[in-house]
Amino acid sequence: xxxxxxxxxGLRLDGRRPAEIRQLRANLGVIDKADGSATxxxxxxxxxxxVYGPHEVQNRSQQLLDQALVKCEYSMANFSTGDRRRKxxxxxxxxxxxxxxxxxxxxxxxxxxxxxxxxxxxVHVLQADGGTRSACINAASLALADxxxxxxxxxxxxASGYLNxxxxxxxxxxxxxxxxxxxxxxxxxxxxxxxxxxxxAKLPLEMFEKVFxxxxxxxxxxxxxxxxxxxxxxxxxxxxRGVVKV
Amino acid sequence: xxxxxEKWRAPGELLGWASEYTSGRGTYVWNNxxxxxxxxxxxxxxxxVAAETKGPLIEVVGGKRHGAVPEPGxxxxxxVGKVTGKTASVEIVCVGSRVVxxxxxxxxRQQDVRATEIDKVEMYNCFRPGDIIKAEVLSxxxxxxxxxxxxxxxxxxxxxxxxxxxxxxxxxxQEMMCPITSQKELRKVxxxx
Amino acid sequence: MVVGLSAAERRYLTDGIAQGLRxxxxxxYDFRAxxxxxxxxxxxxxxxxxxxxxxDVITSVKAELGRPQASRPSQGRVEINIECSSTAAPQFEGxxxxxxxxxxxxxxxxxxxxxxxxxxxxxxxxxxxIEGKLCWNLFIDGLVLSSDGxxxxxxxxxxxxxxxxxxIPKVEVTSAAAAExxxxxxxxxxxxxxxxxxxxxxxxxxxxxxVGRTYIVDATEEEESQMSSAISIAVNSAGHVxxxxxxxxxxxxxxxxxxxxxxxxEVSKSLLSTVDAxxxxxxxxxxxxM
Numbered sequence: 190x191x192x193x194x195x196x197x198x199g200l201r202l203d204g205r206r207p208a209e210i211r212q213l214r215a216n217l218g219v220i221d222k223a224d225g226s227a228t229x230x231x232x233x234x235x236x237x238x239x240v241y242g243p244h245e246v247q248n249r250s251q252q253l254l255d256q257a258l259v260k261c262e263y264s265m266a267n268f269s270t271g272d273r274r275r276k277x278x279x280x281x282x283x284x285x286x287x288x289x290x291x292x293x294x295x296x297x298x299x300x301x302x303x304x305x306x307x308x309x310x311x312v313h314v315l316q317a318d319g320g321t322r323s324a325c326i327n328a329a330s331l332a333l334a335d336x337x338x339x340x341x342x343x344x345x346x347x348a349s350g351y352l353n354x355x356x357x358x359x360x361x362x363x364x365x366x367x368x369x370x371x372x373x374x375x376x377x378x379x380x381x382x383x384x385x386x387x388x389x390a391k392l393p394l395e396m397f398e399k400v401f402x403x404x405x406x407x408x409x410x411x412x413x414x415x416x417x418x419x420x421x422x423x424x425x426x427x428x429x430r431g432v433v434k435v
Numbered sequence: 436x437x438x439x440x441e442k443w444r445a446p447g448e449l450l451g452w453a454s455e456y457t458s459g460r461g462t463y464v465w466n467n468x469x470x471x472x473x474x475x476x477x478x479x480x481x482x483x484v485a486a487e488t489k490g491p492l493i494e495v496v497g498g499k500r501h502g503a504v505p506e507p508g509x510x511x512x513x514x515v516g517k518v519t520g521k522t523a524s525v526e527i528v529c530v531g532s533r534v535v536x537x538x539x540x541x542x543x544r545q546q547d548v549r550a551t552e553i554d555k556v557e558m559y560n561c562f563r564p565g566d567i568i569k570a571e572v573l574s575x576x577x578x579x580x581x582x583x584x585x586x587x588x589x590x591x592x593x594x595x596x597x598x599x600x601x602x603x604x605x606x607x608x609q610e611m612m613c614p615i616t617s618q619k620e621l622r623k624v625x626x627x628x
Numbered sequence: 629m630v631v632g633l634s635a636a637e638r639r640y641l642t643d644g645i646a647q648g649l650r651x652x653x654x655x656x657y658d659f660r661a662x663x664x665x666x667x668x669x670x671x672x673x674x675x676x677x678x679x680x681x682x683x684d685v686i687t688s689v690k691a692e693l694g695r696p697q698a699s700r701p702s703q704g705r706v707e708i709n710i711e712c713s714s715t716a717a718p719q720f721e722g723x724x725x726x727x728x729x730x731x732x733x734x735x736x737x738x739x740x741x742x743x744x745x746x747x748x749x750x751x752x753x754x755x756x757x758i759e760g761k762l763c764w765n766l767f768i769d770g771l772v773l774s775s776d777g778x779x780x781x782x783x784x785x786x787x788x789x790x791x792x793x794x795x796i797p798k799v800e801v802t803s804a805a806a807a808e809x810x811x812x813x814x815x816x817x818x819x820x821x822x823x824x825x826x827x828x829x830x831x832x833x834x835x836x837x838x839v840g841r842t843y844i845v846d847a848t849e850e851e852e853s854q855m856s857s858a859i860s861i862a863v864n865s866a867g868h869v870x871x872x873x874x875x876x877x878x879x880x881x882x883x884x885x886x887x888x889x890x891x892x893x894e895v896s897k898s899l900l901s902t903v904d905a906x907x908x909x910x911x912x913x914x915x916x917x918m
Contacts, residue, residue, distance in 0.1 A: 219684075219773075219774075220682075220684070220715055220716070220773065220774040221682035221774060221776065222682060222716070222717065222774060222775070222776065223715065223774075224501065224502055224536070225499070226715070233670070237713075237715060237773060238715070239714075239715035239716075241718045242501075242502065243501060243502055243504050244502065244535075244536065244537040244539075245537060245538070245539050245540065249578060249579065252578060254575075254578075260721075262714050262721055262722070264713065264714065266686070266711070266713075266769070266771050267688075267709065267711065267767075267769040267771075268669050268671075268672050268675070268686075268688035268690065268769050268771075270671075271671050279722065279723075297446075299463060299472060303501075303504055304575060305575055306504055309718050309721070311713070311714040311715045311718075311721070312715075313713045313714070313715050313771070313773070315669070315686065315771075316669060316670075316671075334445070334446060334473070334474050335499060336499070336501055336502075337473055337474075337498060337499040337500045337501035338473075338501050339446075339461070339463070339472035339473055339501070340446040340447070340472055340473075341446065341447060341463070341465070341470070341472065342446055342447025342470075343445060343446050343447055377447060378447065379447035379448060379449065379470070380447060380465075380470075416445040419445050419474050420443045420445060420474065423443065423474045423475065423497070423498045423499070424443060426498075426499070427476075427497055427498075
C-alpha cells in the first residue's frame, strides 16, 4: 500500500504545503576556537559547521601556488539517525558528500586572493531528517562568511522532489525514502549561478523543469534568511564594539 | 555614524557599476559590476591618488576579518629558527599588528639581509636562532617559505638574548650588548623609533 | 603548527598559578560556570548538552533490546563511546582524534562502570527484562564539539545529565518461552510508562592539573599546555572514590597524590550540588516548554 504523502486537502505528512520549506534556524559563532562557525537547522535536521583558516598548507605536496586549497570533511554523529549506527569516518557516503560540499564552496570562495593557504571546512551532522546535504552547504556558507573569507556570493542549497504527482520542496526523511526522485540544488542567488545539481531516480523532463524551478525558489528563500542572519549577527557585534570605525 | 546612515551588505550584493566606482577592500569586479565579497558596511570615499580609475572608492568594511596571511609588502614579526651560511629560517608569528593563529614559514636569504655590500654578509653575524626579527615580505617565495627581507633601517633584530641569557640592548645597527657581561654581539639590528 | 604561548605568556601563567591567581580570575579550585540542556536529541532515549566555558559536548543514551552476556544473565550492558569532532580542532580531521577519543572513552568507562560493568554508578540489574534472555543494552555516545580543556569532567557531567533524562520504555512479555525459543514481547509506546534512572550514584570526575608545584581544578587549554601531570578522580555523592586516572609524564610523590585526592573529594561536594541544581533547572525549563 503506497503511503499517502499528500493528503486529499493538499497537506504533507508533517502538515506542510507542497511548496513550503521547514522551519529554519541558524546561529553564528558557536565554536570559539574556530575562525568561523555556524549551526543550521531545517526542521529536525541539525548540522554544525566550523571553518579553520586561512593558514599554511599542512601537506606541502598539495599546495596550490596561485590559489587557496579548500578541504572539507563531513561526518555524522552516532546519534544522528533513528537507529544508532557506528559510522566509520571515511565511509563512501561521507567521502562523496565531503567532495560535493567542497566543490560547491570552492566555486564561491575567491581562492585567488589567498594563494598558498589552506581553508578547512568541517561539518558535523547532529540530527538527520532528510536534506542533510543542503543543511551542510548552508551551514558551511554561514561559517565561511563568519570567518571573513571573501566570497563571490552566499551559497544556498535546497532539495526538492516529486511524489503523488506533486512537486515537493524540502523533503524530510520519510519523503526522501518514498521512492521518488530527489533533486539537490546549490545556488549563488545574487549571481544566479548553480554550483551543485544532483538527482537520483527517474523523472520525465517536463516534470524535472517544474521540480527544478521549485528547488530554485527554495534556494532563494533560504538565501534571504541566511543574509538576514549574517547581517543581524554582524550588526550586533559591531554595535557591541561601540561606534563602528572605518 | 548613525544607524540610519549605514548600509549593511552581505557577499554577492550588487554595489554599483565598475565604470562609476573603484573597487576597494571587501569588493570584487565581475562583468563590469562591483559586488560585495564579505559582510560589512558599504563605505564610499575619495579614490586613492594612485588608482587607475577616477571614480570614488567603494569598500565593504566593519565585519569580521579573516585571519592574517602574509602578503608581499607587509611587515611581519617572526622568530629565527635555523641559521645556515646562506639563509635564515623564520617562523612568522605576526603580520602587521595581528597575531596569526598558525605559524607561517619564511626565509631570509643572504642577499636580502641588508641594502649595502650584500655579498659580504655573514649570516651568523646578523641573526642567531631564537632572535625576534621584523622583516618585510618580498614575495610568496618557493614552495616551502615566504621570502623575507630586512634590507631597511627599521627592519632586523628587535629582541635577542645574549649567550649569558639576558635580553640585549642595541648599541649600533651592527651590535647589541649584554647588560650583565657587557659583551657585544653582532646582529643586524632594527632601528626602532 | 598552532602558535603556542610566548615565553612571557608562559611565565605569566605559571607564576600566576604559583601565587594562586589564574588568568580568568578564578581561584585554584573554582569551576567555570556551566549550562545544561536536556532532551536535545529527540530520537534518543535521553540526551544532554553541556557548555562549560568554550567546551561544548553532547551526549545521548540509546537503549536497545538484546541478549545479556552468558556470564551475567541478570544484568544489562552499557557501552560508552566518545568521538572528538573535527569541528573542535583541525587536528581531529580524519583519524587524528581517535587517540584522544579512545582515551576519554576508556577513562569514562573505568570511572563510571568499572572494568566489568559492575560499578555502583548504574544499577545494571534494573536493565534486565527476562533473566538470561532479554535485557536492555545502553549505548552512551558523546560528541565533543568544541574543546577548551577539561574534557573528562565535562563529559562526566554530560553523561550524568543524559542518564537523568533517559527513559526506558516498559516491556510487556506476552508469552513465556521455553529455554530455546525467543520470547514474545511488546514495547510500550506510552511515554508515561517510561522508567527513569536514579542518577544519584553516578559520580562526577574532578581533574586536578599540576602546574609547577600547584594543582588547579578545571584547567583551560592554555593551562593544560603547561601542565606537568594531571589526575582525574571520580567521586560520588557518598564521598567514595570510584576511579582514578593519571595522565602526563612527570612523577608524583605519594603524599602529594593523597593530598590531591582529598582536595578532589572536597571540590566534588560543591560540584555535585551544582550539577544536580543545573539538571533540575534544565528539567523544569523543559517542563515549562511542554
